[in-house]
Amino acid sequence: MRALRILLVFVVILGGVFIAVDRAAVYFAESLVADRVKVSGAEIGSTDVSIKGFPFLTQVAGSELDEVDVKISGIETSANGRSLRINRMNAELHQVRLTNGFSGVTAARATGTAVVSYEDLTKAAGEDVAIEYGANGKVKVTGAVTVLGRTISRSVLSTVSLTDGHTVRLHADKVPGEGIPGLERVVRERTDFEREIGGLPSGLKLETIRPTAAGLEISVTGTDVALAG
Template sequence: MAQEYPADEARPRRRGRKLLVGLIVLLVLVAVLLVIADRVAVGVAERAIADRVSQEVTKQGAQSAEPDVEVGGTPFLTQVLDGRYQRISIKLRDVQASVEGDALRLPVLDVDARNVRASLDTLRTGQGDVVADTVDGTGTISYDSLAALLDRPGLTLGEQGGKLAVTAPVDILGQKLTVSGTADVTVAESGAVALRFNDLDAAGLPNLPLARTLLNNYAKGISVDVPLPDLPFQLAVREVRPLPEGLAVTADAKNVPINSAG
């Protein structure tokens, strides 16, 4: 036979269960509201940073599409109170800048700022600096814009076996030939991209010293230091690597503002 409890004892238990369920529901609602508030705050911060980045790009005489900004790390609001953010990622598309009268284009420039310091007052007023301990940037220079800077009719660039490859029509001793070969690509002390075409040849090249000299002179003519535009956030180029989609540029900086004082 089932044991029966007095009615006055069962009612407090039911009330206790209802109170517990109500408390759990309340906590869930509070958690949801905090998450929503956190995400809203992130969106506001990302839009504000995007506006400041656009201003900085314009100040440096460059152009780009509207930046995409992502503030990493959760929860965001605790980072606001602490004044330190784990990561801010910025993607700039179709970056263009004038280099000696020619336009050098980077289809995408990815910037990753770590350990970013920004006071609550800076975020509230828009005044002051947002400073990152480290900033890393990666971008790709299109081969078409690089070839335009070399200014040789018909010259095309690409990647071959991890090296920068060149193909171009040449006229040597009255013969129209196609020159091809590869180049060494390094970063010069000035920060420019140094191109050194040391291994060029042309099918059908006459077996004459003068023909070889003319080909070597052509190689020297396209072996130049290509100046890069000033990158945002004081980024300094450290490495360049030929990839199928273009010349990959890696840059970094330390302890720099990712926006200027307002």
């Protein structure tokens, strides 16, 4: 009986040591992956990586992780000579394949959300244009225009949509005309516009877009999504 108790204590100690080593390895791997995350054609601010599942060591021995959650802040993208900043992107990566000692990180499938703030959208819109949340799933776009020698400011509620799976489009539902010839055309030249979102990790694509109080919320999905290597 005494020998059995000693054996049980020994097993518990070994189990504790294994868990400690496993968690330490996870922490090291998360830092390593975060440092190596790259977004093709874009600059990124900060990256946070969380590796799910237990035990980690058996996963890494098979060079595949069950799930990895990645949070990226400040993605500076550019497409067709125009820049657009993604404030943050959260992604859940599944069946993550590892190659060359974490140099290569590729997920079999991924889902996530990207957010573009109205401040960043305003910067991308052009001079004398301001964009904010307009409530009820709309955005409010305000622009200054010159008509018949007069500079006037007009605000419109716009519908936001995705075109071609990678371009954000703002289109005013209605433009107040007030009987001024050509006003609607001039206002739309300022308030209606499109901006392509480039620089997302290879394999990710935009699915849906929804205006919220915090910004434009874009759902993303993908297969064979490469984050490093």
